Amino acid sequence: MQLATFRRRRNRHLSAVVGLIATVGIFVAPFATGAALADEDQNSGSVYTMTNAAGGNSVLVFHRQADGTLSAAGAFATGGDGSGAGLGSGHSITESADGRRVIVVNAGSNSISAFAVRHDGLDLIGTAPSGGSHPTSVAIHDDVVYVMNAGSGSIAGFKLRDESLLPIPGSIQPLGTGTSADSQIQFNRDGRVLIVDERGGSGTIDTFLVDEDGVARHVQTIASSAGGPFGFDVDRAGHVLFSNTALGGGLMSGATSYDVNHLGILTPNGGPVTSGQAAACWLAAAGRFAYTDNAGSGSVGRFAVADDGSLSLIGTTVVGAGSHPLDEGVSANQKYLYVLADGLHQIVGYRVGADGSLNQVTSIGVPTGAIGIGAH
Secondary structure (H helix, E strand, C coil): CHHHHHHHHHHHHHHHHHHHHHHHHHHHHHHHHHHHHHHHHHCCEEEEEECCCCCCCEEEEEEECCCCCEEEEEEEECCCCCCCCCCCCCCCEEECCCCCEEEEEECCCCEEEEEEEECCEEEEEEEEECCCCCEEEEEEECCEEEEEECCCCEEEEEEECCCCEEECCCCCEECCCCCCCEEEEEECCCCCEEEEEECCCCCEEEEEEECCCCCEEEEEEEECCCEEEEEEEECCCCCEEEEEEECCCCCCCEEEEEEECCCCCEEECCCCEECCCCCEEEEEEECCEEEEEECCCCEEEEEEECCCCCEEEEEEEECCCCCCEEEEEECCCCCEEEEEECCCCEEEEEEECCCCCEEEEEEEECCCCCEEEEEC
């Protein structure tokens, strides 16, 4: 009797253990799958350009798969007008660091628009006057947005809220004396310094300090160490890297590098480095490398960035004859570079190799006249 009772109790205990293991197994498998999906999500995102149409601007969204390929995901009206012509600027589209917000310029209606990113596209948060004329470039850090108004030679700041863009009192500031062809605006890594470059007659770079209220104050205007500072980017180490259309001395175009300190003072990291290509107009940084769009040569110049910020040319990637690459963006994981090839009416995507090489992984059509590119 005692033996039978012991066996029944032992069997019930074993059944309970087996059931618990089965239950854990049921939940472990989905958890592992979810982790794999989360890892997959970290390697995917979106790429943006805009129509810049004078009769109503729209942002075009492309979903990025984990392998870098793109698929069209719709067009979303900005509530403003494009210029209907080239902007001559970088970062006419930008994204927040977390990828949840997209900001664009509407040069034809002197306004900027902010969007919330959804899984199926974009929701318009709001459209606001840009605080000047002909806005062509925009930057965001946390909830602070600054726009460069190329027509009025000024910058203006906004606070980005869940449902609006609110002007920051006292934030409208003029650019340095002599500017005539403003190219781009961007924050440094910690968001305390704003940088604006001017590719025209003065070839200068302005810096502004941003206080805790989001108000920018002019610090300095310096002459670029090479002619025609056009596009630029700030890499993960904080180096400020410029493309330059006119290096001088028969060097064609190329790139320059600077460091910026907490007071907004720029200092060069060595001299200019030629790409050996024509019209290095825009630049994007990815990891330890920087890439210039060479509009005149239909190519991308590849540069290595040393720990001290100095540059060295490591090669050239041909986009294609007549491709006229205009702008470029890098995915948040730094693995993919996307080039807006205006002459081909395409976005062309490349995987960034460990040695800085570029391997094409995708191309997708965009409308004639599309301007700007952003990636996350």
